[in-house]
Amino acid sequence: MFKKFLTGLILLAFATVVSAQTPVAPALYMKAGDIALALEKAAAERPAMAVSTITTSEEYRINLIRRTEAAGAIVHQRGTELHFITEGAGTIVTGGIVVRPADGGQATIEDGLAVRVSKGDAVLIPEGTPHWYSAVEGAISYLEVRFNVAVAE
Numbered sequence: 001m002f003k004k005f006l007t008g009l010i011l012l013a014f015a016t017v018v019s020a021q022t023p024v025a026p027a028l029y030m031k032a033g034d035i036a037l038a039l040e041k042a043a044a045e046r047p048a049m050a051v052s053t054i055t056t057s058e059e060y061r062i063n064l065i066r067r068t069e070a071a072g073a074i075v076h077q078r079g080t081e082l083h084f085i086t087e088g089a090g091t092i093v094t095g096g097i098v099v100r101p102a103d104g105g106q107a108t109i110e111d112g113l114a115v116r117v118s119k120g121d122a123v124l125i126p127e128g129t130p131h132w133y134s135a136v137e138g139a140i141s142y143l144e145v146r147f148n149v150a151v152a153e
Contacts, residue, residue: 028055034111035064039141042066052084059148066141072106074130079146086122089118094125107143108132 096112
């Protein structure tokens with residue numbers, strides 16, 4: 001008798017949970033060809049660092065980025081980043097402090113950790129962490145996911 005009561009109670013709780021759900025929007029899907037086409041167009045406009053925006057929301061930004069040369073060091077005070085290397089290789093420096101030259105040249109990083117990254121590697125960059133692709137071996141592409149970042153940043 002107790003087993004029947006317990007089974008009935010579990011089924012009732014499950015039915016209540018299922019019936020209390022509200023529909024939500026589906027996931028975001030983007031075809032590889034669409035992403036590649038956007039990146040190709042961006043590379044024609046800005047070959048050193050092409051950005052193909054996949055999506056932007058109040059909670060995150062997702063881009064596919066292709067670099068053909070090193071760029072200056074940066075720090076995002078807001079927004080943790082994940083870089084997943086999709087092709088190529090290069091050296092990323094993280095941590096330390098950003099040094100901006102007096103002559104206005106590109107910023108670099110002192111006392112950071114330099115790591116060579118290549119296809120399949122991932123780098124998690126917490127907000128406020130200096131980062132800098134100090135060297136690019138031909139070209140490097142990576143999926144960049146920035147969490148908790150303001151859209152207008």
